[in-house]
Amino acid sequence: MTPPRVHITTYGCQMNQLDAELVAEVLRASSAQLVADPKAADVLLFVTCSVREHAENRVFSNIGKLAPRKRREPHLVVGLLGCMAQEHGPAVRRRAPVIDLVCAPGRLAELPALIAEARAGRKREALDPPRGHADFAASDAALDDAEVRRPLCGSSPGSPGRGRGKTGQAYVVAMRGCDNFCSYCVVPLVRGPERCRPPSLILEEVRRLLGQGARRITLLGQAVNKYAAEEGGRRWDLADLLEKVAEMPGLARLSFITSHPKAMTERLAQVFRDVPAVTPYLHLPAQSGSEAVLERMNRGYTAEEYMDRVAMVRALRPDVAVASDFIVGFPGESETDFEATCRLVRRARFSGAFVFKYSPRPGTAAAERLADDVPDAEKRRRNNRLLALVEEITGEENRKFVGRTVRVFVEEISPRPHARKGSDPFFAAANPQSAIRDPQLRGRTPCNRIVVFDGPPQLVGTEVDVAVIDSGPLTLFATRIAPT
Numbered sequence: 001m002t003p004p005r006v007h008i009t010t011y012g013c014q015m016n017q018l019d020a021e022l023v024a025e026v027l028r029a030s031s032a033q034l035v036a037d038p039k040a041a042d043v044l045l046f047v048t049c050s051v052r053e054h055a056e057n058r059v060f061s062n063i064g065k066l067a068p069r070k071r072r073e074p075h076l077v078v079g080l081l082g083c084m085a086q087e088h089g090p091a092v093r094r095r096a097p098v099i100d101l102v103c104a105p106g107r108l109a110e111l112p113a114l115i116a117e118a119r120a121g122r123k124r125e126a127l128d129p130p131r132g133h134a135d136f137a138a139s140d141a142a143l144d145d146a147e148v149r150r151p152l153c154g155s156s157p158g159s160p161g162r163g164r165g166k167t168g169q170a171y172v173v174a175m176r177g178c179d180n181f182c183s184y185c186v187v188p189l190v191r192g193p194e195r196c197r198p199p200s201l202i203l204e205e206v207r208r209l210l211g212q213g214a215r216r217i218t219l220l221g222q223a224v225n226k227y228a229a230e231e232g233g234r235r236w237d238l239a240d241l242l243e244k245v246a247e248m249p250g251l252a253r254l255s256f257i258t259s260h261p262k263a264m265t266e267r268l269a270q271v272f273r274d275v276p277a278v279t280p281y282l283h284l285p286a287q288s289g290s291e292a293v294l295e296r297m298n299r300g301y302t303a304e305e306y307m308d309r310v311a312m313v314r315a316l317r318p319d320v321a322v323a324s325d326f327i328v329g330f331p332g333e334s335e336t337d338f339e340a341t342c343r344l345v346r347r348a349r350f351s352g353a354f355v356f357k358y359s360p361r362p363g364t365a366a367a368e369r370l371a372d373d374v375p376d377a378e379k380r381r382r383n384n385r386l387l388a389l390v391e392e393i394t395g396e397e398n399r400k401f402v403g404r405t406v407r408v409f410v411e412e413i414s415p416r417p418h419a420r421k422g423s424d425p426f427f428a429a430a431n432p433q434s435a436i437r438d439p440q441l442r443g444r445t446p447c448n449r450i451v452v453f454d455g456p457p458q459l460v461g462t463e464v465d466v467a468v469i470d471s472g473p474l475t476l477f478a479t480r481i482a483p484t
């Protein structure tokens with residue numbers, strides 16, 4: 001049989017983006033060919049997210065559209081990978097009969113065999129036993145192995161990072177799984193219990209990625225600040241790990257996502273003050289500002305404790321940008337609870353926040369024990385109100401950057417350039433030459449704010465100083481400072 005031509009589509013979080021890279025690596029090692037165009041593929045893989053029903057519906061709708069093609073090309077293989085695979089198991093075929101193979105996040109190393117079987121007409125699934133009681137050691141080892149071989153995201157044709165991959169940026173898994181069991185969240189059910197990778201493995205991988213040209217490293221984990229390992233006769237927490245990674249030559253910026261407020265220690269906050277490579281950016285999801293809701297969410301902190309931790313970090317390094325996630329319309333959330341969330345948002349002055357409408361996930365404590373009693377129209381209203389409030393504040397915070405010089409790590413040519421060139425006289429006046437000659441580039445400040453400015457494409461993957469000339473709630477607009 002000819003080697004399969006595989007296309008990978010990725011949905012969801014950074015962990016999924018990394019999983020997609022691992023899938024690519026596992027397949028490359030098995031002689032499969034990765035293709036960038038789904039029409040040229042005979043195996044279509046979907047790395048999926050089940051954190052909200054909306055995300056799942058999108059996947060079902062896109063996979064459903066493949067039915068006519070599957071009728072025309074009966075040998076086409078469709079694979080469901082990632083969190084939805086573990087969540088739904090073989091039953092997923094009742095809803096989406098075009099699916100041939102189903103593979104859980106912990107089983108990705110088995111994909112070459114699953115694909116070969118599917119091409120021979122045998123539909124199969126590779127799942128972890130339910131509720132995270134599996135022994136993950138073997139599958140983690142296989143993933144570690146793929147991780148050590150994986151090239152930089154977006155660096156080879158057909159790799160899933162293509163188009164989305166950010167030059168010079170690499171994710172490295174510090175922890176897999178989650179033990180927090182926030183009552184709304186499906187992640188502990190589909191990704192299993194917390195497992196910390198040994199520091200030596202993480203350091204080796206960072207060294208290799210830096211050697212391949214990465215300049216920015218982001219350590220990943222669902223609650224990465226709970227990192228705890230023992231190796232070489234000593235204990236390691238996330239602060240130890242960050243300090244060691246920061247010593248590596250070639251590294252420009254080091255970040256970590258996501259942090260859990262209940263595990264935010266002073267020791268970790270000190271890293272922001274003491275380790276220059278660590279960027280002043282902290283993703284610290286609050287989820288709600290209401291004590292009663294936080295309790296029902298099983299988050300393990302009060303709104304006051306949350307604010308104390310933000311204050312602790314800012315006392316040590318005032319310019320840390322804190323970003324958050326919120327869920328609105330959680331079971332029993334009253335208008336008073338929602339107002340408490342708005343109050344927390346006003347006090348914390350986030351640099352950004354994602355807002356989600358509560359979506360009951362099968363198997364979670366909230367879905368099983370609490371009635372989804374906030375009507376959808378009300379969820380939508382709160383969602384819009386909270387987003388407007390977040391943007392009002394991020395807009396005000398961003399305005400403080402106007403007139404300042406910031407160091408931007410240039411990630412890419414703007415995929416959707418902001419209006420300029422004539423239609424924006426400010427830009428044209430500030431940048432008359434390059435507005436015509438250069439494309440718009442998009443990058444990040446150390447505090448992770450998005451900056452756009454006009455410049456030559458060869459700046460992608462480098463750091464440059466730019467002058468901020470205007471701002472919006474989500475973006476800083478800048479011009480290059482002429483090299484002196």
Ligand code: 5AD
Nearest residue numbers: 184185285325326327356357358359
């Ligand atoms: N409904 C809505 N939002 C959710 N999140 C996680 N589970 C749910 C759910 N059931 C949100 C949380 C989390 C982010 C990744 O997704 O805010 O931080």
Ligand code: SF4
Nearest residue numbers: 178180181182185187
């Ligand atoms: Fe889900 Fe909570 Fe774990 Fe985050 S910390 S992945 S919200 S259970």
